[in-house]
Amino acid sequence: MRGKAVSVSVLSVMLALILAGSGRGELLLKKNLSLEDAKKAASAAAIEAKKNKWNMAIAVVDDGGQLIYFERTDETQIGSIDIAISKARTAAYFKRPTKALEDAINGGQHAIMSFPNTLPREGGLPIFADGKCIGAIGASGGRSSEDAQVAKAGVDAFK
Template identity: 40%
Template sequence: MHFKIFVTSLAIIGATLSFKAGALESQPVLNLDTAKKIAAGCQVEASKHGWKMSVSVVDEGANPIYFQRADGAYIGSGEISNLKALNSAKMQMPTSMLDEFAFGKDKKGGPAPGLAHIPGFITIAGGLPIKAGNKFLGAVGVSGGMPHEDEACAQAGLNALN
């Protein structure tokens, strides 16, 4: 009798665990293929304008997934694109918003001017969070042009997913 109860209990626990694991599998995830699509979308937009860009994609924990530097892009743009992606991921917001926090919309001072002085923190447009609905998946950072050009390319990368 006790053996049947034990086996039945194990079966119920196993079914519950497999159901929960199935629920995890259905959650959106940022993988290498998706990161490559984002980077490709960025580079398509850049090539339309003759811009040479570097693109970095990180996951929700700010871990690198993919990096791409266009031929002729500034060497330093690689590091800057990475910092934009990292900061956008860590703060879960566009880096242009961080610029507004640090310097204000009118560039006469924002509510958090110290942001611009934190080592490794970047407050330049071109980093955008990657979301699926309300779920934060990571961020893309683009560098190589003017900040508004970088952000336009990052947005084109996100648009390439639709």
């Protein structure tokens, strides 16, 4: 009998902690970037790249920086694959454009270069819904400003 009393007591404490953690006993819900959303962003970005005759790699990641969707136009240099994914991850991790980190480094904040899994180079943009970062898009293959223009077309697909 004593074992059951301890089990019930532990469960009661755990339930109380769970309910206290949310303040109202409600689950916190968040929007997610779906595969369909990722394809929509990448498609809009690819259209922008093709319109300008730029060979680009385009990556879309979730809010944790995990790859959801990737595509590249024909003749895109192989090195741009990892760069596009890294730009997208960096934008998701820091919830800001990768250009902000690049500008900070250029402004003297060199410690950013030691941040793990960070590519502070223009061309990665976060994707927001209801004020929350739900993912990011990164592009690589052209000049940084061209990469940013392509990534912006992907973000703008949600407006």
